[in-house]
Amino acid sequence: MDLVKDAETATSALTTMWTIRRFEEAVDDLFARGLMHGTMHLSIGQEAVPTGACLALREGDYITSTHRGHGHCIAKGAQLDRMMAELLAKETGYCRGRGGSMHIADVATGNLGANGIVAGGVPIAAGAGLAVKMRGQSHAVLSFFGDGAVNEGAWHEGVNLAAIWDLPVVFVCENNKYGMSMSVNRASKVDNLADRAAAYGIPGVTVDGNDPQEVHDAVDEAVERARAGNGPSLIEAVTYRWKGHSKSDKNLYRSREEIDSWREQDPITRFETAVLHQQTLTESELAACRDAARDAVRAAIRTANAAPDASADELLSAVYSGGKQ
Amino acid sequence: MDLVKDAETATSALTTMWTIRRFEEAVDDLFARGLMHGTMHLSIGQEAVPTGACLALREGDYITSTHRGHGHCIAKGAQLDRMMAELLAKETGYCRGRGGSMHIADVATGNLGANGIVAGGVPIAAGAGLAVKMRGQSHAVLSFFGDGAVNEGAWHEGVNLAAIWDLPVVFVCENNKYGMSMSVNRASKVDNLADRAAAYGIPGVTVDGNDPQEVHDAVDEAVERARAGNGPSLIEAVTYRWKGHSKSDKNLYRSREEIDSWREQDPITRFETAVLHQQTLTESELAACRDAARDAVRAAIRTANAAPDASADELLSAVYSGGKQ
Amino acid sequence: MTATTDTREITYAEAVREALGQAMESDDRVFLFGEDVGTYGGAFGVTGDLVHRFGEDRVRDTPISELGIVGAAVGAALAGMRPIVEIQFSDFTAQAMDQIVNQAAKIHFMLGGAAEVPMVLRAPGGSGTGAAAQHSQSLEAWFAHIPGLKVVMPATVADAKGLLLAAIDDPNPVVVLEHKLLYKQSGPAPQEATRTPLGKAAVRRTGTDLTIVATGVMVSRALEAAEQLAAEGITATVVDPRTLKPLDEQTIVDTVTATGRALLVQEAPRSGGFMSEVSAMLCDSPAFGYLRAPVRRLCGLDVPIPYAPQLERAAVPQVPDIVAEATKLVREW
C-alpha cells in the first residue's frame, strides 16, 4: 500500500493524522480551561505510528492500546463523539464515563482497550492472538506500547507466549525516547529496542516512526506473517512526544533544543511535503483533509457536550456482567 | 584455576560434588522412608554447576539460590548438619525448622537464600549487587536459577536492572532442559538461553554444565568482570536432573533413554576420569574424597537427628525482627 | 445440591477434572492452560489425562509466567473464548495480581459494560503439606476485597465440581480456590454436569447452640468438631459460604440469629482475613440484636506458614481447637 502515491490512501492517512492532532489539541485546550477532568497523555508528534500501522489492519483484527491511546483509537476507527463524550464524563462516552482517557475501548471495531497499566495490554494481546489461532481465523492482533513498557515483566512474558505459540500478534513499540522522564538509553543497554526480538526468536525491526509509510510497510509485513501463521514480530517505531508526559510534567529531563529538533520532524508536515512532492494531492486537497479533521473534532465536542452527564445511579449494578444476550 | 590439574583444587571440587551427591541421596532416602516431611527438589546430576561456579567466589561474595538449592548451599560452604537439621525440622536447622529445603539460607557465608519462587532470587541478586556497588566494594553476587526461570517477568526485570546499572552480578542459568515438565524448547524459541543476554546488552555464554572446569572458567571471567565494575553476565550451564522434579513426578514428559544418556554424562565420573587421566589424583585419593563426603553426610544426619525438634512456642514472636544488636 | 441417581464417590481432584472435561466437551470456547497441566497432569494431578482427551491445544502447557498466562486468559476471554487458568499454588497469584485485579476484575465496569471477561482462575491454597511459607498461603481475602471478581472455595467433592461448572458459565472472572489437602478426599458427586449456583451458602449441619461458619478445609474440620461437640451436648449449625464473593449474607445472618452465637473459622491469618468481613457483616446485621456472645474468630496465627510439621499444625486451626473454642463460647456466654 503506497500511502504517498495513492491519492485515496494519502487522503485517508493524512486525515487520520490531522484528526488525531486536532483531537488532542482540543483535549489539551479543554484541560487547560478546566473543562476536562482527570489526567491525559497526548500523542501529538506520534501520529504517524497508529496511522501507518492501522492501515495494515482489516475487519476482525484487534488492537490493544495504552495510556497514550487516543491515536490508536482514532486510527482503528472509533467515533470521535463517543471518545470525546468519554473524556467529558458523559453517559454517551465509550465507557459511560467510567473509564476516561486511559480506558477507552471500542470492542466493536476490535479495539480491546487503552490501558492504564504500562505493558498491561501486551499479554492481553497474546491472549487475543491465542483466541484467533485456536479458532483457526486469520485475524491479526496489533499491540501498541511505549519504550518504557519493554522493561516490564508483563511485556517479557506476553511476547514470549506469543513467540512460542506462533500467535498472530504484531508488537509495535512506540519509542518516543522516554518513559515518563526515563530516557530509553538509561532504561536499557541495547542500541535498538527491536534487538530484544532476538531473545524471543522472532523478527525485530526498527523504523522511522515519523514516517507513516515506513511504519506501514513494517507492520504490513508483520501482519501478513501473522495471518500466515508464522508468528509474532516486534516493530520499533522511533518517534517523539511533543507535549509533556501528562499535565504534571515540567519537562526537566529534556532540553528545549531536543524538543524543537523533533518538532522539525513533524510527521504530518513531512507527509504533506512528500504527498505534494509526488503531486498525489494538491494544496487545497491537503487543506480539505485538515478542515475535515477540524470539523469532525468540533462536531464531536458539540455532540459530546450536548449529551447527558454520566450517571452515578447504576454504579453498583455495573460491576458484574449479567451475560451477553 | 585448574580444577583438573591442581591436586588441591581437584580434591576440593570432587569432595564438593560428592558431598552434594551423597547429601541428596540421603535426603532422597529419608523421604522415601517417610522420615522427612514436605517436598524436595534434588540436583543429582547437576553437581558440576554449583561446584565450578562457587570456586570463583571468595569471602564477602553473595549467592542467591533456588528451590533446587542444596548444591548451591553446600558449594558456598554451608554446614551440612545445620542443613540436614533444617530438613529434619529441627531447632538447630538453618531456619529453625521454619523454612525447610526451599528456604535454606546461610547469610553468614553470603548465601542469601534458596527461594520457593521461580526467579524470585534474580531481582534480589540485583539488589545485593546494588548494595555492593553503592558501598564501593568489589564483591560479586552469583544468582543461580533454572531454565524455567528465564520466562518469568522477575527474571527479565532483575537482569535488566543489573545491566543498566553495571551491577556486579553473575547470572547462572542451570539449564537442565526442563522446568518441571516443560521442555526448554517448548518454553522459548531461542537456541541457547544465553542468547537472551543480547536483550540486555550484556555478555552471554553457554557452557557444558557437566564440566566443572568449563563452568568455573566462564563464571570466573564473569566474576572478574563484575569485580572490575564492568557489569553483569549471563552464563548458561547445560546439565540435566536425573531425578524427578519433586516427589510427585512420574517422569511422563521424558524418556528413559534420555535420562540414561545423561546419566552416562555423570559430571562426577567425567571429572574423576579426567583427574585420573591427568594423574592429578590417584584412585585411592578419589576414594578418599568419596569417603569424606559420605562420612560428612552421615555425621550431619547423626548430629541433626540428635538435635531437638523445632519448637512452636515462639512462632508469633518470630515474625518481626526486633532489630540487630 | 440435590442428590441425583448417578451420584458416586470420587475424589475432589477427580471432580475438578470431570467438571473441566464436561465443560470442554460442551463448549468449544472453553480451554485450559497453565504450568504442567498437559502431560504432567498438573502439579497436583488435577488435570490428569485431559490432554489426551482434548489435545495439547486445549490443554496447554505454559512456560513459568503467571502474569503472562493470566493476561493471556484476559485477552482470550475478551476475544470470545472461555479460558480456564491453573496457577500451581495460589501463592503465585502474587505474580499475576495486576492482570487479575487491575485488568480482569475491572474491565467490564471500566469499559462501561462494553466487554466482559468470562474466565476462571483455579489455584490450590492452604497449608498442611510441609511446603512452607511461599507455597501454603490462604489468600482468599485479597480476592474477596476486589469488586469485579467472584470468589469460590469449594469444600466438598460435589462443590468442587458444581462450583467450577458454575464459574465456567459465569460471564465474569471467577477465582476458584481449591485446597491441596482436599484433592485426595473422596465424596459423592453427580456424574452429570450439575451446577452449584454461585452466591449460595450451604448449611452443612443444624444445631441450636452456635453457628460455625467455615471455609475450605475448615469445613470438614468444623463438621468433625461438631460431631464431638454433639457428644458433649452442644449442637452446632455449620455453614459453608462456598462463594465468598458475592457472599450469601442472608444464610449466615439467619443461622446466627437462630443460634445467637457465631464462631468463624478460617485457615488464613486472623488479621484482615475473610472472617473479619463475616464478623463485621454480622455485627451490622439484624443478627446483632440476637447475639448472646461476641462473634469469635478462630483463625490461622498471624505468621507465615512454617515448614516443620508440628509448627505447621500449630499455625492453623485443628479440630480440637474448634471444639475447645466452641465449648468456651457456649459455656461462657
Added chain:
Amino acid sequence: MTATTDTREITYAEAVREALGQAMESDDRVFLFGEDVGTYGGAFGVTGDLVHRFGEDRVRDTPISELGIVGAAVGAALAGMRPIVEIQFSDFTAQAMDQIVNQAAKIHFMLGGAAEVPMVLRAPGGSGTGAAAQHSQSLEAWFAHIPGLKVVMPATVADAKGLLLAAIDDPNPVVVLEHKLLYKQSGPAPQEATRTPLGKAAVRRTGTDLTIVATGVMVSRALEAAEQLAAEGITATVVDPRTLKPLDEQTIVDTVTATGRALLVQEAPRSGGFMSEVSAMLCDSPAFGYLRAPVRRLCGLDVPIPYAPQLERAAVPQVPDIVAEATKLVREW
C-alpha cells in the same frame, strides 16, 4: 506528637521529602529509588529536589519494572542497606506483590530470624483525581493481612514525616500508604526528625456520643464531620489508627468502650476492607459489652473507582455521608 518549638506549616509532600532527606543525611545506608524519583521529582512531586542534594546514586531513577525494583530493595536490604522504594501509584504494587509478600514479608521468619529486610515501600493510594480504576485503589487491606509486613497510613502532615522516619528505622519491611489528595495539604510538622512511633493510634478529637475510626484521607473528613455534628449536639471521638499493622487495638477498644458506638470509615470498598478487621476486633473485645449500637462501617462502594467526577465522588464517603451516618447511628440507637 508533642509540639516542638521548631514546628512550622509545610505540605504533606514536603513532610515526606523532609523525612527522606533527614534519613539520608543521617544514615549512609538509606537510599531512594523508583520511577521518575530523580530529575522529574516524583510523579506527585514528592522527591522534588532530593536528587540534587544526594545525587543520582542515592536518588535513583528506575525503568518501569515494579517487581524488579521491589526485589532489588529486598536484596539491598538483605545485603545491609536501608532502601526506600517509591511505587508511583499503589495500584502498581499488584505488579510487585510477589516480592512484597512472598519475599520481603516472609524472609525474616522463614529464615529462622537469620536475616532481616529493613526496607520501606512508599506508595500513594486513593481516589479523587479522576485517574480511574487502575490508579485510584486503596489496597491497605491486602498488606494488613500479611504477617511480616508493617503498614502505616499517615493522615496528617506531621505523621507523613514522623511515621516515615519510624518506618525507615524499623528493621522490618514497612508499607507506607500515602494519599494523593493529602500531598498538597498543609499542616504543622516539626523541623527536627521526630519519630511517630509505629503501632500507636492517635485520638484526634474526643466526644461522648460515638467513636469514629478513620484512615487516610477519611481522617480529615471525619474531623470535618465531627465539627458539623458538634453543631447539632452530637460529639464524636475521632481515632486515626495511623499504623494498620500492628494495630493499636487498645486505643480503639477504649474509645469505643467509652462512647458505646462505633462508626468505621474507610475509602476502600467495604467488603473485606481494613475496617472489617476493626469491626471484628471490636466485636470480640471487651468493648462488645458496652456497645449500644451495631458497629457500623461507612466505606467506599464495592465498585472500581470510576472516572467521571460525580461518579468518583459517589463511590467513596464524603463529609455529608459521615455526618448522616453518625447522626443515624446516634439517633437510632
